[in-house]
Amino acid sequence: MRPPRTELPPRLAGWQARSEAVLDRFLPAADAEPGPLVAAMRYAVLGGGKRIRMLLAWAAADAVGAEPERADPAAAAVELIHAYSLVHDDLPAMDDDALRRGRPSCHVAFGEATAILAGDALQALAFEVLATDDVLAARPLRLLEMVVRLGRACGSSGMAGGQAVDLAAVGRQLDLDALAAMHRMKTGALIRAAVTLGALAAGADDPAVLAALDRHADHVGLAFQIRDDLLDVEGETESIGKRQGADAERDKPTYVSLLGLDGARAALEGERALAQRALDEAVAASGGRLDPAALRDLADYAADRRR
Numbered sequence: 509m510r511p512p513r514t515e516l517p518p519r520l521a522g523w524q525a526r527s528e529a530v531l532d533r534f535l536p537a538a539d540a541e542p543g544p545l546v547a548a549m550r551y552a553v554l555g556g557g558k559r560i561r562m563l564l565a566w567a568a569a570d571a572v573g574a575e576p577e578r579a580d581p582a583a584a585a586v587e588l589i590h591a592y593s594l595v596h597d598d599l600p601a602m603d604d605d606a607l608r609r610g611r612p613s614c615h616v617a618f619g620e621a622t623a624i625l626a627g628d629a630l631q632a633l634a635f636e637v638l639a640t641d642d643v644l645a646a647r648p649l650r651l652l653e654m655v656v657r658l659g660r661a662c663g664s665s666g667m668a669g670g671q672a673v674d675l676a677a678v679g680r681q682l683d684l685d686a687l688a689a690m691h692r693m694k695t696g697a698l699i700r701a702a703v704t705l706g707a708l709a710a711g712a713d714d715p716a717v718l719a720a721l722d723r724h725a726d727h728v729g730l731a732f733q734i735r736d737d738l739l740d741v742e743g744e745t746e747s748i749g750k751r752q753g754a755d756a757e758r759d760k761p762t763y764v765s766l767l768g769l770d771g772a773r774a775a776l777e778g779e780r781a782l783a784q785r786a787l788d789e790a791v792a793a794s795g796g797r798l799d800p801a802a803l804r805d806l807a808d809y810a811a812d813r814r815r
Contacts, residue, residue, distance in 0.1 A: 514814050531588075536550075558813070574710035667694055673693065695733045724790065732810040734775055
């Protein structure tokens with residue numbers, strides 16, 4: 509029986525450790541103006557986090573055969589979008605969370621108005637980082653495709669749309685298909701973008717390989733969300749970095765509320781298996797040239813993590 513992957517393997521942990529420096533490189537300097545806004549942006553992005561989306565972008569580049577550093581702008585762009593979404597999700601008008609990554613949420617630390625502006629600025633910065641990638645500038649159509657994919661992932665058909673569905677679903681139960689559709693938008697769209705952007709940045713251009721990698725990321729996104737739902741019930745505030753039981757308190761539909769603990773665990777294992785099968789399909793489509801070891805490890809970590 510496979511042991512749970514509750515910690516990252518050393519190579520991926522090394523990538524995670526360098527994420528802080530990569531993000532710092534793209535953020536405004538600490539002494540830039542306007543000071544309060546820049547401070548809030550840096551607070552929201554730096555200082556910890558699982559960096560799953562950055563790791564997925566780097567792992568996809570690695571699978572294609574490029575150095576992970578080739579995907580630094582893509583990885584940073586996706587993480588900046590993720591950070592902005594957390595700032596806005598925590599606001600009183602949204603999920604109203606006072607704790608994020610084990611410390612006060614951005615709006616608690618800097619005020620609501622500054623937090624809203626910080627989220628706006630981080631979203632804009634993500635597209636600036638991606639659009640000014642010097643290497644991709646030589647391939648403008650590839651760069652345009654990446655910008656479009658990122659925009660779709662965080663817009664009304666992706667992350668923002670999923671959050672709108674989530675807010676509208678508070679207090680009522682969704683069926684399994686509707687719940688999965690919501691999370692494919694809210695969580696999965698950006699995870700899929702991370703894998704696709706990492707692969708595109710590394711030069712992947714085989715449609716069959718890209719499609720299989722996208723299917724893999726789709727199942728990883730659902731596995732990640734189901735694990736989040738389980739942690740909301742089984743985790744501890746100190747380890748998960750946010751208030752335990754918050755989803756149940758707000759009467760939000762989750763995999764646990766719909767399927768129970770055992771059913772959610774079974775669904776999680778199903779998504780993990782489908783994610784790994786999609787990687788096998790990607791390898792076959794590449795003629796054996798793809799090396800998805802890092803993506804496999806990340807799929808297991810997303811399903812097994814304790815925070």
